[in-house]
Amino acid sequence: MNLPRGRVLIAKPGLDGHDRGAKVVARTLRDAGFEVIYTGLRQTPEQVVAAAISEDVDAIGLSILSGAHVALTRRVLELLGDADIPVLVGGIIPEADAAELREMGVAGIYTPGTALAEIVAEVERACAAP
């Protein structure tokens, strides 16, 4: 039996109800051999971080298409504090915001049209990071 390539939390923080991308990525990662936990819609950053810690995940993928990505991601990172879990973000993310997110320490940013293979590779790298 193959060991999973990592444990990943796919989360929908905030109020955004667009979950097509989150579910496609969750299914893709599952089929690629990751253990995937999906939070469902409308989670607060507190709930996302609590789930990530209690599920002992290797990486967190946030899906946000409502435009609130900067505020929500910042809050998740603050709450994570010293817990060393990489955060990746997907959604409608303008380039200027992507730069800001990277500066905050986000490990990967994905917009409509990003290849799934690229997401899988980067999630794997994030999971493997010490």
Add this chain to the structure above:
Amino acid sequence: MRWQDPALQSVYSAPGSELPGEFPFTRGISAEPKPWIMGQYAGFGTPAESNQRFRALLQAGVTGFSVVPDLLTKMGIDSDDPRAVGEVGRVGVAIDSLADIEILMDGIPLEQISQVRTTANSIGYIWAALFVALAEKRGVNPAEFGMFIQNDVLKEFIARGTQIFPPRASLMLAVDCIEYCAQHVSTWTPLAMSGYHIRESGASATQEVAFTFANARAYLDECVRRGMSVDQVAPTLFTFLAITPDFLPEVAKFRAARRVWAQLMRETYGAQEAASEQLRIFAFTAGSSLTAQQPLNNVVRASLEATAAALAGVQTMHVSAYDEALGVPTEAAATLALRTQQVIAFESGLTQTLDPLAGSYAVEQLTNELVESITALMGEIDERGGALACLESGLLAEELSAAAYRQAQLVESGERVVVGVNKFPAEAEPLEVFRIDEATEAAQVGAVRKVRAERNQPEVDSALARLSADVAAGQSVMPATIEAVRAYATIGEIVAVLEQHLGRWQPTDAF
């Protein structure tokens, strides 16, 4: 003066074949060509900012426009709620109370607008109340302008997800709005049976139309149960469907949808009026077909999609802006989207001939196949207890999730070509995107607090008490909601009262 030679006829047909304007309306609901209403979707920031954009759109020649409430408004959450942080005015305009609607519509003569559309669903009944109250304050008869309220809350459970209450309670509130409009402002569209979001969540054309009509049946059945006749309700409805780049099948889909609807109305609901059988279509170019890579390619995609809808014949159209995969459209992108419609409508001559693809072997066969598959799927949903049961069980969401995954894999493998993404990729210049003013949130929070401080509180309390009593008694919430918004109760306050009685929808972690 057109380029065409010879002159175009409005109708071409084979002897004895179905004509436009004839049951079952495959070829269109009208016997005469009519230009579609050109609407653009707009709304962001504060009501004052959106008001400026609407005025600019009216100047540019739109005949209807769409007010997009922000996510908080759609979900019945006030701008100063702790859950609101980061979301105020982001993907639409922040509306908390009638005070905001007054600013939003300032200087816009209601009676000159053929269609004000809105994407309010879970709060459709509050939206109707807000515009009834606005009309009242302006001394305008609400029947003098067109209001188009999406109000299709059932599809929120399948796609997009702004639902507030559990499905059955949500259905009842939506029907309160439909019932009120059918009785008091029959010129309004109190329900846009929406397949767009379902399609955007991964559905096929068949699923899009079948799920939409199955949901529509849930509303209609409740209307009939309340004593309304189908002929009172059906003529007020629109359907709201996506146009994907799948050109010929999309033309066929609109034709098939018209035929299935006409047959459903006549055969299942016993409609007597032709208007009940005539499906009015609002077509919207698919946001999911837009890419963040090489965004100018989106202009071409949207033009093709709009052309398909023009060939199929629709009543209202929206064309997406090329920068929507990157953010809320800039004014320049929104204007170009409108110009796209105008070029197709006024320069191509397509609007002069009804259903010009009729008789094409491909389009006729595709239409027949879709009619069959849509009817069969609607039958299956019926056998499983109808739309409400299928959405309570999560069956529809699961089917869509699986379909979305299959589609993503087709793109990933290159089997479905997306130019600039999986074929012909190239670096493109970064695009200037629309920025929301960061001061919006603070301004809107201040505004809603000021409204609460300055209104006549006893009036608000008494209206909310009536609302509580009415919902507890199982009566329509419309009269008390109108009273409440008139007194400047906020949307969040109204929803909070209802939540005490109706409970709250709980998310699921299935994917």
